[in-house]
Structure formats: structure tokens, C-alpha cells
Amino acid sequence: MIAGRYLRARRKEAFISVIASLTMVGVAIGVATLIVVMSVMNGFRAELLTKILGLNGHFTAYPIEREFTDYKDTIASIEKIDGVDFAVYFVEGQVLASGQGSSTGASVRGMDEENLKKLKLLYNSAAQGGWDQWDETRGIGIGYRLAQTLGVSLGDQVQIINPDGAMTPFGSTPQIKSYPVNVIFDLGMVEFDSLFIYMPLEPAQDYFKMFDEVLKPGMQPPATGPLDPPLTNEQMSEYYERIGRASAAEIFIDDPDDIAVMRQRLQSDPSSRPLILTDWQQRNETFFSALQVERVVMFTILSMIILVAAFNIISSLIMLVKDKSSDIAVLRTMGATRGAIMRIFSITGTTIGVIGTLSGVALGLIVASNAETLRAALSNTLGVAIFPPEVFFLSSLPSKTDPLEVTIVVCLALGLSFLATLYPAWRAAQYDPVEALRYE
Incomplete structure (x- = not known):
């Protein structure tokens, strides 16, 4: 009181x-x-x-010893490991993107629609356009900040330039192709919205030459030397089978903090091929x-x-x-x-x-x-x-x-x-x- x-x-x-x-x-x-x-x-x-681990996996797996042509089997094997939520494979490369009078560096990722649907953060972030029938569109998806930088919108063409192009007697020539913009996404993170370009898997493999042509079983190679007329692509496909490659795979686990245990499980899995694993804590430690x-x-x-x-x-x-x-x-x-x-x-x-x-x-x-x-x-x-x-x-x-x-x-x-x-x-x-x- x-x-x-x-x-x-x-x-x-x-x-x-x-x-x-x-x-x-x-x-x-x-x-x-x-x-x-x-x-x-x-x-x-x-x-x-949430943004970083919604787009990039808790583990990034890079192939060693041999080319990553068995990416589908590898992903299927990884997803069976206890503690793994899902995994995706992709083709990746650095390019120069050019739009309406403006150019900037970008990172191209080639993914098919099945893997895009697994990345819910990306799949649900389409601000314009959509990812439906992605594999058949032959177009690209870009972040809205990158679209603003290039001055493009839906349906506009974006020219992608890769310095590692065809070999000539005078050296390598840049590879230049144009693709229509089918999707503009907004992830809400400046770094991703201004950097990434997404492309269907097969066009990405074509663009970055991520494929091997292997002679089909039981076929003899066509005659070597000049042919008159030369064989067309359709005729060559009768002899050779094209096998695509992936650059790496992203692995998403149930518990992001359970890195040490999951690394041991992934590396000791007998059904998986040899891979180099880098986790999200290593990539973003600083x-x-x-x-x-x-x-x-x-x-x-x-x-x-x-x-x-x-x-x-x-x-x-x-x-x-x-x-x-x-x-x-x-x-x-x-x-x-x-x-x-x-x-x-x-x-x-x-x-x-x-x-x-x-x-x-x-x-x-x-x-x-x-x-x-x-x-x-x-x-x-x-x-x-x-x-x-x-x-x-x-x-x-x-x-x-x-x-x-x-x-x-x-x-x-x-x-x-x-x-x-x-x-x-x-x-x-x-x-x-x-x-x-x-x-x-």
C-alpha cells in the first residue's frame, strides 16, 4: 500500500x-x-x-570416376535412403544473357518438369506464365529482376551466349541461341531472381553439349570419309544413340541439421555411384x-x-x-x-x-x-x-x-x-x- x-x-x-x-x-x-x-x-x-534450401539442396552431389549418364538411376537410389526427402538432377552452365539492348551474366539450369515439381518454392513462384508442359515448350524461365535487367517480358526472345561453342580451325567460337520467355518467377530473394535461367533438360543438354553419341548395339558405323551427300541427322540416328548427361544432383533431407549422419548414409550406400558431396553448411558457412x-x-x-x-x-x-x-x-x-x-x-x-x-x-x-x-x-x-x-x-x-x-x-x-x-x-x-x- x-x-x-x-x-x-x-x-x-x-x-x-x-x-x-x-x-x-x-x-x-x-x-x-x-x-x-x-x-x-x-x-x-x-x-x-528457406529460400536458399528451397532452391539448392542440403547436399549437392557431383559425379566422379565416370560421366553422369546414369543420373535417373542414381536419383532413384538416393531417394530410397532413410532420411532423404527427395533429390533432383540438373544441367548447369554459365552464360551471357542478352535482351532488349542489355546484357548480364546468368546461370542456366536445365531441369525437366518432374524435377521442377519437386522444388515447390520454385514451382509455386511463377509470377507470369506457368510451368505446365514445361518439357515441350522449348522456352526458358527467368527471375523477374533478371527480366527487368534485360528488358523482356513473356514471349520475348532472350539470347544466350556461351563462349565454349563449336571448334573451328581458328579455335572455339561462341555458341549463340535465342529462346522465348515462357515463365517469369519471383522467389523473393534478389540473388536468385537476378541470376537464374531455367531451361528444359534436353534443350539444356543440347546447348551445353551434355550428351554422348554411342553406336547402337548390333550396328556398324557408317563409312568414314567424305560422303556425297552427307548423312542427315535422321540417318545418323539410325546408327547412333544419344545419351544425355547431368552436371550434378541436389539432395534434400528431412532434417537440415542432421548433416553428419546423412553424409555417412549417402556415402556408404552400396547401390549409389561414387559422388562428391558438399552440404549447405559448407557452402554458406561464412x-x-x-x-x-x-x-x-x-x-x-x-x-x-x-x-x-x-x-x-x-x-x-x-x-x-x-x-x-x-x-x-x-x-x-x-x-x-x-x-x-x-x-x-x-x-x-x-x-x-x-x-x-x-x-x-x-x-x-x-x-x-x-x-x-x-x-x-x-x-x-x-x-x-x-x-x-x-x-x-x-x-x-x-x-x-x-x-x-x-x-x-x-x-x-x-x-x-x-x-x-x-x-x-x-x-x-x-x-x-x-x-x-x-x-x-
Whole structure:
């Protein structure tokens, strides 16, 4: 009761009440800031992990010892291993893509429709066009940022240039082909939307010469030397069988963190061919380690806001103790113990911390759950790009609140608030009632 009366403002005590109110606001701002920043950083990590592992596998398998012509059998064998969700094979190459007067480097991936459907993130991200009858279209799918860079839309032609073309007496000549844009996808990640070009598997094998021509069983090779007229492609197909190759395979597992166990299973599978495996942690180790370090540093730095608010609790309580010295003396003469005086001022300071912490939690959760809406509103109001996607990789500001981290922030704020009350409360308990009332 007494602690509550000390918290309520009276006219002559307005200044102390203002200090206590500002201290409460400081605690609330510190708690809210910590919750919002940690939620946004969690959102960044989760969204980046979802995008990266939604397109690239948890393992990338590269063939060794022989050409990757048995990719279908290899994928079927890998998908039978316990813990493997699915696997896809693809043809990949680096090219120069040219559109309406603009050119840029790109990465071409050749995949058939069966494998595209396994990549749900990609298959469901078609902003224009669609992946239906993909194998028969002979067109390409590109990210919307790459389409903007090249100045193309659906149906426009994109010229793809590969320096490793046909061999001539004067060396290698660039291979140049044009393909219509059938799909424009939006993955929500700048790096992928501005880099990848998808192509049906067989045209990709043709373009990158990822096939071998093998003499059919029981057939004799056609006569060597000049033929007049030369054999057509249809005639050559009577003698030779074309066997396509893949560049690599992506393997998706059930538990992304179970890398060591799954690597052992994949490498020890007797039915699988020899493969070199690289996992997602190896490919992105530096990036995600930097994110983790940044989270720890930001938490430590922003915790200083709560610490400053705790010092404000100390200063406001010391001022309150000085102002209430005569009240303390009267209470002592009426029989109040030193412990009772300590409890009064501890409850006063802790109440400031509790109200500030609860207000900060409510404010932080509201802001964190509407982070993208607030970012867009501020960007439109100020006319400035806040969190530009070119810098932060993602086209929107993600937020993911972790209940455990919120609990840690609340415990930190309440703990510091309680500790901040101990010294002023102890000083109040040490007041000598005779000295305090001597000049009253």
C-alpha cells in the first residue's frame, strides 16, 4: 500500500513522479527494441534459410570416376535412403544473357518438369506464365529482376551466349541461341531472381553439349570419309544413340541439421555411384556465421538500453528516498523494521520495472508482427528505401518472434530492475529516525 502511494504523483512530488515515468518509458523502449531487432534478425535467418534450401539442396552431389549418364538411376537410389526427402538432377552452365539492348551474366539450369515439381518454392513462384508442359515448350524461365535487367517480358526472345561453342580451325567460337520467355518467377530473394535461367533438360543438354553419341548395339558405323551427300541427322540416328548427361544432383533431407549422419548414409550406400558431396553448411558457412555473430552482438549492445534504464531506476529511487526521509523515520518510530523499509522501496522500484517491461513486450510484439507494413509505410512517407532488397537480399522485411528470446528479454529486464532497487532500498533502511526527525 505504501509503495503504491509513493508511485502515485502528488503536486509537490511531481518531479520525482516524472522521473519515475521516464524511467518506465526507458525500460519499455529497451525491451521493445530488443524484441523487434531479435525478431527481425530471426526472420532474416529463417527466410534466407528457406529460400536458399528451397532452391539448392542440403547436399549437392557431383559425379566422379565416370560421366553422369546414369543420373535417373542414381536419383532413384538416393531417394530410397532413410532420411532423404527427395533429390533432383540438373544441367548447369554459365552464360551471357542478352535482351532488349542489355546484357548480364546468368546461370542456366536445365531441369525437366518432374524435377521442377519437386522444388515447390520454385514451382509455386511463377509470377507470369506457368510451368505446365514445361518439357515441350522449348522456352526458358527467368527471375523477374533478371527480366527487368534485360528488358523482356513473356514471349520475348532472350539470347544466350556461351563462349565454349563449336571448334573451328581458328579455335572455339561462341555458341549463340535465342529462346522465348515462357515463365517469369519471383522467389523473393534478389540473388536468385537476378541470376537464374531455367531451361528444359534436353534443350539444356543440347546447348551445353551434355550428351554422348554411342553406336547402337548390333550396328556398324557408317563409312568414314567424305560422303556425297552427307548423312542427315535422321540417318545418323539410325546408327547412333544419344545419351544425355547431368552436371550434378541436389539432395534434400528431412532434417537440415542432421548433416553428419546423412553424409555417412549417402556415402556408404552400396547401390549409389561414387559422388562428391558438399552440404549447405559448407557452402554458406561464412554467411550464417556472420549472421549468428551479428545477433549476439546486437543483443549485447541493445541490452545496454535496459541497463541504462535500470540506472535510472536507481537514481529515481535515491531521489525518492531523500524526499521521504521523514516518512521513513516516522515509520521506524511506529515499529517498522529495516526489512519492511527495504521491501517498500524494492516494491516501488520493481513495479516501475514490471510495468515498463510489460509495456515494452506488448509494444515489441505489435511492431514485430507488423514489421513489413511499418517499413513500407515509412518508405512511402519518407520517400527513402528502408532495408533495400539489393543490400539485404530479400524483397520484404521478415520477422519471426521466438518465445524463448522474448522470455530471456523479460527475465533480463525484470532482473536488472530488481537489482537496481537493492542499493536505494538498503540506504533507506539505514536511516536513523532520530537524525531524520531532528530538524523537523
